[in-house]
Amino acid sequence: xxxxxxxxxxxxxxxxxxxxxxxxxxxxxxxxxxxxxxxxxxxxxxxxxxxxxxxxxxxxxxxxxxxxxxxxxxxxxxxxxxxxxxxxxxxxxxxxxxxxxxxxxxxxxxxxxxxxxxxxxxxxxxxxxxxxxxxxxxxxxxxxxxxxxxxxxxxxxxxxxxxxxxxxxxxxxxxxxxxxxxxxxxxxxxxxxxxxxxxxxxxxxxxxxxxxxxxxxxxxxxxxxxxxxxxxxxxxxxxxxxxxxxxxxxxxxxxxxxxxxxxxxxxxxxxxxxxxxxxxxxxxxxxxxxxxxxxxxxxxxxxxxxxxxxxxxxxxxxxxxxxxxxxxxxxxxxxxxxxxxxxxxxxxxxxxxxxxxxxxxxxxxxxxxxxxxx
Numbered sequence: 001x002x003x004x005x006x007x008x009x010x011x012x013x014x015x016x017x018x019x020x021x022x023x024x025x026x027x028x029x030x031x032x033x034x035x036x037x038x039x040x041x042x043x044x045x046x047x048x049x050x051x052x053x054x055x056x057x058x059x060x061x062x063x064x065x066x067x068x069x070x071x072x073x074x075x076x077x078x079x080x081x082x083x084x085x086x087x088x089x090x091x092x093x094x095x096x097x098x099x100x101x102x103x104x105x106x107x108x109x110x111x112x113x114x115x116x117x118x119x120x121x122x123x124x125x126x127x128x129x130x131x132x133x134x135x136x137x138x139x140x141x142x143x144x145x146x147x148x149x150x151x152x153x154x155x156x157x158x159x160x161x162x163x164x165x166x167x168x169x170x171x172x173x174x175x176x177x178x179x180x181x182x183x184x185x186x187x188x189x190x191x192x193x194x195x196x197x198x199x200x201x202x203x204x205x206x207x208x209x210x211x212x213x214x215x216x217x218x219x220x221x222x223x224x225x226x227x228x229x230x231x232x233x234x235x236x237x238x239x240x241x242x243x244x245x246x247x248x249x250x251x252x253x254x255x256x257x258x259x260x261x262x263x264x265x266x267x268x269x270x271x272x273x274x275x276x277x278x279x280x281x282x283x284x285x286x287x288x289x290x291x292x293x294x295x296x297x298x299x300x301x302x303x304x305x306x307x308x309x310x311x312x313x314x315x316x317x318x319x320x321x322x323x324x325x326x327x328x329x330x331x332x333x334x335x336x337x338x339x340x341x342x343x344x345x346x347x348x349x350x351x352x353x354x355x356x357x358x359x360x361x362x363x364x365x366x367x368x369x370x371x372x373x374x
Contacts, residue, residue: 001174003060004052005151006034007072007125010080010285014125015048016153017056019176019218024055038071040064070151075123077316081286082119083128083299086112087137088291092159093197094185096226096263098299100256102132106291111309112143115293118313120150126178130157132291141171148175155179161201163208169215180212183222187235195228195266213243221247230268252361257302259354264361271361274343282345283323287316297323301347338364 005016006026013031015024033045044060048069052058060068089104090097107115119127127147134140135158147154154175160182162168172180184205186192192202212219221240225233233249240247251270253263283297290296294305297319304322306315327346329339332353336342344352344362352362359365 001149002070002151003058003068004048005070005072005125005153006031007151008074008078008123009125010078015051015055016125017052017058018148018153019178020056021178021218022055024051026051034065034069035071035073037065038069039066041066044069072120072125072151075121077122077313079122079124079285079287079316081126081128082122082124082289083130083286084115084119084289085130085132085291086134086140086143088132089136090132090159091136091161091198092133092201095195095197095228095266096224096253098254098256098263099132100258100260100262104132106137107293107309109139109142111293112139113146115289115308116143116147116150118308118316119147119152119289121313122316125151125153126155127152128155128157133159133161135162135165135168141167144171145175153178155181157181157183158208159183159196159201159205160208160212161204163217164211169211172215172217177218180217180219181222182209182212182219183224184236184239185224185226186229187232187239191229191232195224195226209243219245221245223247223249225249225251225268225270226253226266227268228266230270233270254300254348255351255355255357257300257351259351261355261357264355264357267361276341277343277345279327280345283319283326287319295319297326298347300351301326301345303347336365 003017007014013026013028015026030047034048041064044063044065049060052060087104087106088099088102090102129144134156144154154177156177158180185195189202192205193199223236223240237247237249251268251272253267255261255264282301288296288299293308295308295316296302296305303326306318308315329336329346333339333346333349342364349362
C-alpha cells in the first residue's frame with residue numbers, strides 16, 4: 001500500500017501522506033517527473049526522498065515509485081474535496097440532527113464503486129464519509145478501502161459508538177484516515193443519553209473513544225451544545241482537553257436541510273455570533289453526495305440535485321451554474337441593505353426562513369419589518 005500520494009490540487013500539485021495533516025506543495029516539473037515513472041520500478045527521486053524525510057520523517061531511500069508512491073492523474077474538472085453520506089441510517093436519534101428523516105437506504109455495492117470512481121476522476125483528493133452513522137453501513141469498510149486505494153485522504157464523521165470494533169480498528173491501522181471527527185453530546189450519562197435518545201449511548205461513546213485513543217487515531221471532537229447539555233459545556237471541553245484532542249464547540253443549531261424546524265427546539269441560549277459570510281467554493285471546488293448519489297453544491301444547498309447514477313461525471317459540470325444561482329439573495333433577502341455583512345449564506349438563510357426560525361438565529365435584523373423586498 002502507498003506511503004505517499006502525489007496529486008494535482010486546484011491550480012497546483014501536492015504531496016500528502018495518509019494519516020497525516022502535513023501537505024507539501026510541488027512544482028509542476030517535479031509532479032511531471034514522478035508521474036512519468038508512476039507504477040514503475042524507478043527509484044523515488046532524491047528530491048522527493050528529501051521532501052518526505054523533512055515533512056514526515058519517512059525514509060524512502062532506495063524504494064521504487066511503484067512500492068511507495070501513488071500518483072493521481074490530472075482531471076479536467078479539478079474538484080478538490082467532496083462529502084458523501086454513505087447512508088442516513090443511525091444508531092442514535094439525536095434531537096438536533098439536521099437530516100430530518102434518516103431512512104436506512106442507499107446505493108448497491110456496484111453503484112458505490114461507480115460513485116467513488118467519479119469522485120476520483122473529478123479530482124477529489126479529500127473525501128469526508130459521513131451519515132447518519134457511516135460505520136453501520138454494511139459497505140463502509142469496502143468503500144473506505146476502495147477510496148483509500150484510489151488515493152483519497154479520508155475523513156470519517158462518526159458518533160464514535162463503534163470505534164471499538166476490531167474490524168474498524170484493523171481498517172484504520174491498514175488504511176490510516178486523515179481525520180476521525182467524533183461528536184460529544186454531554187459530559188454525563190443522563191445528558192448524553194437524553195440528547196441522543198438512546199439508552200447506553202454514553203457508554204458506547206466512551207468505549208469507542210477509549211479504543212480510538214489507544215489506537216492513536218487522529219480524532220477531533222465536535223462539542224455539540226443544546227439545551228439538554230448546556231450546563232456541561234465546560235465539562236465537555238475539559239474532557240476533550242483531558243484527552244489531548246483538538247476540539248470545536250458548536251452552539252448554533254440549524255433547521256433540517258429540508259427546512260423543518262425540529263432541531264431548533266433544542267437550541268440553547270449559548271448562541272455564538274457567526275462571522276460575516278465572505279463566500280465559499282461550494283459547487284466550484286467541492287460538492288456533496290447523498291446516499292443515492294444525488295449531488296448538490298453542499299450539505300445545505302440541496303436544491304437542483306444532480307443524479308450521478310443517471311448523468312455520470314458530466315453532471316458535475318452543471319454545479320458551478322447551480323451554485324451561482326443558489327447563492328443569489330432572493331426571497332426575503334432580496335434588496336436587503338445589510339446583505340454585504342450577512343452572517344449566513346443564502347442556502348442556509350433559506351432553510352431558516354422555511355422553518356420560520358427567529359431572526360436572531362440567522363439574520364442581522366431584529367424584526368421582519370426591516371427586511372426590504374423588491
